[in-house]
Amino acid sequence: MSPAPVHTLPFWQQTPEALYAQLQCGAAGLSASEVQNRLARYGPNSDAPPPSRGLLRAIGRRLLEPLSLILLGAGAVSAVTGDNVGGGIIVTILGLSIGLDTLQEGRATRAAEMLRQSVALRAEVLRDGAFRQVPVQDIVPGDVIRVRAGDIIPADALVLQADAFTAGEAALTGEPYPVEKHPGVVDAASPAEARNALFRGAVAQTGEALALVVGTGRNTVFGAAALVLGEAQQPSPFERDMHAFGLMTARLTLALVLLVLTAHMLFGRPVLESLLFAVALAVGLTPELLPMITTVTLGRGALRMAARKVIVKRLASIHDLGAMTVLCTDKTGTLTRAEIALDRSLDADGSPDPRAAQLAAIAADLGGDRGALDTALQAAHPEAAQGWTLLRRQAFDFNRRLGSVLAEHSTASNANGDEHETLSQTERLLIVKGAPEAVLPLCTQRRVGDQLLPQGDAERAQDAARLRQLAQQGLRVLAVASRRWAPQDAAPQELEESGLVFEGLCAFADPPKPSAPAAIARLAAAGVRLKILSGDDPVVVQRLAQQMGLRAEQVLTGADIAQLGNEALAVQVQAVDVYGRLTPDQKARIVHALQARGTVTGFLGDGINDAPALKVADVGLSVEGASGVAQAAADMILLASDLEVVADGVEEGRRTFVNILKYVRMGASSNFGNMLSMAAASLLLPFLPMLPTQVLLNNLLYDFSEIGIPFDTVRPEALARPQVWDMHGLLRFAGIMGPLSSLFDLATFAGLLWLYRATPEAFHTLWFMESMATQILVIFIIRTRALPWQDRPHPALTASSLVALAVALVLPFTPLAGWFGFVQPGWDMLGGMALLVLVYLLCAQWLKGFALTGKFG
Numbered sequence: 048m049s050p051a052p053v054h055t056l057p058f059w060q061q062t063p064e065a066l067y068a069q070l071q072c073g074a075a076g077l078s079a080s081e082v083q084n085r086l087a088r089y090g091p092n093s094d095a096p097p098p099s100r101g102l103l104r105a106i107g108r109r110l111l112e113p114l115s116l117i118l119l120g121a122g123a124v125s126a127v128t129g130d131n132v133g134g135g136i137i138v139t140i141l142g143l144s145i146g147l148d149t150l151q152e153g154r155a156t157r158a159a160e161m162l163r164q165s166v167a168l169r170a171e172v173l174r175d176g177a178f179r180q181v182p183v184q185d186i187v188p189g190d191v192i193r194v195r196a197g198d199i200i201p202a203d204a205l206v207l208q209a210d211a212f213t214a215g216e217a218a219l220t221g222e223p224y225p226v227e228k229h230p231g232v233v234d235a236a237s238p239a240e241a242r243n244a245l246f247r248g249a250v251a252q253t254g255e256a257l258a259l260v261v262g263t264g265r266n267t268v269f270g271a272a273a274l275v276l277g278e279a280q281q282p283s284p285f286e287r288d289m290h291a292f293g294l295m296t297a298r299l300t301l302a303l304v305l306l307v308l309t310a311h312m313l314f315g316r317p318v319l320e321s322l323l324f325a326v327a328l329a330v331g332l333t334p335e336l337l338p339m340i341t342t343v344t345l346g347r348g349a350l351r352m353a354a355r356k357v358i359v360k361r362l363a364s365i366h367d368l369g370a371m372t373v374l375c376t377d378k379t380g381t382l383t384r385a386e387i388a389l390d391r392s393l394d395a396d397g398s399p400d401p402r403a404a405q406l407a408a409i410a411a412d413l414g415g416d417r418g419a420l421d422t423a424l425q426a427a428h429p430e431a432a433q434g435w436t437l438l439r440r441q442a443f444d445f446n447r448r449l450g451s452v453l454a455e456h457s458t459a460s461n462a463n464g465d466e467h468e469t470l471s472q473t474e475r476l477l478i479v480k481g482a483p484e485a486v487l488p489l490c491t492q493r494r495v496g497d498q499l500l501p502q503g504d505a506e507r508a509q510d511a512a513r514l515r516q517l518a519q520q521g522l523r524v525l526a527v528a529s530r531r532w533a534p535q536d537a538a539p540q541e542l543e544e545s546g547l548v549f550e551g552l553c554a555f556a557d558p559p560k561p562s563a564p565a566a567i568a569r570l571a572a573a574g575v576r577l578k579i580l581s582g583d584d585p586v587v588v589q590r591l592a593q594q595m596g597l598r599a600e601q602v603l604t605g606a607d608i609a610q611l612g613n614e615a616l617a618v619q620v621q622a623v624d625v626y627g628r629l630t631p632d633q634k635a636r637i638v639h640a641l642q643a644r645g646t647v648t649g650f651l652g653d654g655i656n657d658a659p660a661l662k663v664a665d666v667g668l669s670v671e672g673a674s675g676v677a678q679a680a681a682d683m684i685l686l687a688s689d690l691e692v693v694a695d696g697v698e699e700g701r702r703t704f705v706n707i708l709k710y711v712r713m714g715a716s717s718n719f720g721n722m723l724s725m726a727a728a729s730l731l732l733p734f735l736p737m738l739p740t741q742v743l744l745n746n747l748l749y750d751f752s753e754i755g756i757p758f759d760t761v762r763p764e765a766l767a768r769p770q771v772w773d774m775h776g777l778l779r780f781a782g783i784m785g786p787l788s789s790l791f792d793l794a795t796f797a798g799l800l801w802l803y804r805a806t807p808e809a810f811h812t813l814w815f816m817e818s819m820a821t822q823i824l825v826i827f828i829i830r831t832r833a834l835p836w837q838d839r840p841h842p843a844l845t846a847s848s849l850v851a852l853a854v855a856l857v858l859p860f861t862p863l864a865g866w867f868g869f870v871q872p873g874w875d876m877l878g879g880m881a882l883l884v885l886v887y888l889l890c891a892q893w894l895k896g897f898a899l900t901g902k903f904g
């Protein structure tokens with residue numbers, strides 16, 4: 048990878064022609080073959096080099112993990128002390144376990160990665176003479192790109208053409224408001240002043256632009272700063288819980304190993320032997336398969352979810368979807384059909400009059416927003432903007448909830464159709480449109496028919512009543528206002544939006560989705576509560592919420608929320624399900640307030656205004672075709688904007704988590720039991736309770752028995768409630784099931800020592816067999832709340848478990864037995880052991896309900 052060409056000047060101080068010459072390209076873009084060359088030269092347009100997928104590297108990475116190093120060390124010690132067989136076995140076990148890991152995990156991650164790629168952000172690029180969508184990382188210097196409102200700017204680029212284009216650069220330059228961009232050469236050193244430059248990671252707020260790519264990847268002006276918008280995320284609740292669990296296990300293991308080691312030293316056992324034993328114990332007690340089981344289970348979960356139209360971008364969020372208890376959603380598209388159409392246009396007194404919609408359509412056309420309301424306005428009056436040119440614009444902004452244009456009508460093109468006659472007399476006009484609450488306070492006059500009347504308190508009261516009426520019919524309303532601009536006045540720097548004439552209202556219909564109430568009921572039945580977080584009028588939102596069957600008596604507005612401190616808000620959001628007139632940051636604040644009380648919160652949205660909340664939420668859900676910013680901020684992409692799809696996803700998320708929990712429960716209880724047994728045995732026995740190689744083999748076979756868990760079936764009851772990680776529950780489970788298995792270990796010891804007077808070799812062999820049988824067979828009991836035969840395991844799990852068990856039971860009878868230090872046990876001892884295992888399993892079945900729930904029955 049060689050660096051991009053060194054510019055003597057910042058690119059915004061150069062003409063397109065100069066840059067074409069430097070980059071050896073032109074206005075017609077690049078050819079596909081040239082792009083391949085450049086990709087090889089400049090590298091992909093991403094922040095980090097793609098993680099290497101080479102097999103050898105994957106194996107190398109695993110060999111360097113602490114656990115593997117310990118094993119290698121133990122193998123080396125064995126070899127040095129002349130125990131070649133022991134050393135060989137340790138290395139074989141290491142090889143097998145790494146091989147297994149690499150194979151399984153590789154497959155799962157590859158499948159998940161392919162899904163992720165399928166929803167990777169794309170950009171529109173001019174290639175071989177035509178615009179096409181390509182993955183963002185395939186953009187190279189010299190490409191010509193087209194960006195539109197809602198896109199994330201994919202690379203540093205020089206503007207070639209711009210139509211109402213503004214970019215939000217707050218995260219990069221700190222400039223809080225969207226910046227107008229247009230072609231030209233800028234003679235300033237600071238990128239913040241470069242009005243002709245697009246920077247990677249900024250957000251296109253309005254309009255559309257064509258631009259020449261000059262820098263990609265980290266080779267951009269803001270380099271790593273662009274990461275702000277990238278995938279970097281805080282660890283999710285699931286990742287935090289997993290980490291806490293790993294830490295707890297590690298501490299317990301360390302404590303036990305130290306205890307065993309001290310005991311052995313005090314009893315004057317050989318140091319090296321004791322050390323090897325302790326190391327083997329540490330290995331045996333570490334749930335080293337946990338990462339592999341988690342990845343494979345999540346990878347399989349991602350595949351199943353894809354079949355149900357949910358594409359997972361961040362694997363860990365699968366669990367969070369299953370644990371989610373509150374889903375916040377915006378309104379349009381999810382709860383409504385998003386087929387927004389202009390329903391009526393009214394003058395200031397509420398009489399039908401097309402003027403308001405015509406003015407709004409001009410503003411929509413020249414303003415460059417590409418929102419649904421603007422599209423509806425343009426569809427209703429496609430010709431409205433003919434003859435009008437733009438002088439200045441203040442782009443629509445979700446915080447102010449209005450936008451304006453200063454437009455000029457050229458009298459030359461005035462003769463087409465009488466529809467424009469009244470408008471054409473105005474030469475320069477400032478047109479403001481936005482939410483009525485935002486626009487009306489700026490008005491001092493109102494237009495009724497052809498007359499301009501003063502706007503007084505009585506009129507304001509009438510307006511408010513009319514707005515409420517429209518909202519109660521479920522109509523979204525925009526207010527339109529204007530102000531004449533004297534032609535001789537130059538267009539000012541700042542558009543003064545005051546002293547306006549209230550022109551009238553445009554009302555839009557956005558009918559509710561017939562399928563939504565059923566989906567909401569399904570989610571509610573599954574323990575997921577829906578909250579609507581909208582920027583629209585609270586009355587409209589409330590009415591829709593009622594139609595959807597939500598609790599809508601209480602509504603909070605953005606103005607209410609601005610009054611509340613974080614504490615008070617955290618209380619309010621528990622009870623209130625309907626919110627209106629929220630700014631983008633308030634949406635995020637509500638999600639935050641829900642999380643403050645430990646609620647796992649999801650957010651579903653598709654607009655630029657939803658991106659902050661999507662980022663904050665535990666699970667951000669967006670929709671295919673949503674704005675680029677929303678998709679980038681989301682953890683999952685729905686292939687259909689439908690709550691049914693979310694409900695399906697929730698089910699799969701829970702299924703996935705139930706299987707991970709099985710492994711964790713198994714591991715926690717069997718490890719805890721083993722710890723107790725080993726500690727007791729070390730204190731009581733005059734010899735090592737198991738040889739280090741036997742401990743390792745035990746560990747390997749047990750691991751093998753569990754590789755079927757990701758495939759296991761889950762009963763519907765387990766999917767009915769949110770699956771939350773419950774550390775207390777887990778500790779209770781381990782605290783009951785662990786000692787139970789220890790009890791039977793101790794019984795085995797006692798029987799072997801006093802009843803059968805077993806030699807150390809026979810003791811090792813039988814304890815090995817007993818330990819394997821109890822650990823492996825108990826999975827068929829622990830994996831379900833039902834009776835083991837009522838809830839059949841997946842064949843993959845049955846196979847992996849029984850094969851591991853068979854190997855453990857047969858090994859002592861084969862010629863290999865000697866290598867591991869096994870002897871052929873007597874049939875009487877085997878019979879006694881079988882009986883003990885049976886009783887253990889019965890006890891486990893009897894106690895598991897209590898261990899799982901804390902209650903009997």
Ligand SMILES: Nc1ncnc2c1ncn2[C@@H]1O[C@H](COP(=O)(O)OP(=O)(O)OP(=O)(O)O)[C@@H](O)[C@H]1O
Pocket residue numbers: 377378379416418420421443448449450480481482483523524525580581582583584654656
């Ligand atoms: N292009 C626009 N021009 C003028 N005003 C607009 C425009 N887009 C939105 N508004 C105003 O801003 C308000 C908030 O926008 P919008 O309703 O799209 O927010 P939202 O939270 O995405 O809503 P929803 O929940 O319906 O998706 C609108 O109700 C409208 O009054």
Ligand SMILES: [Mg+2]
Pocket residue numbers: 377378379653654
């Ligand atoms: Mg929206």
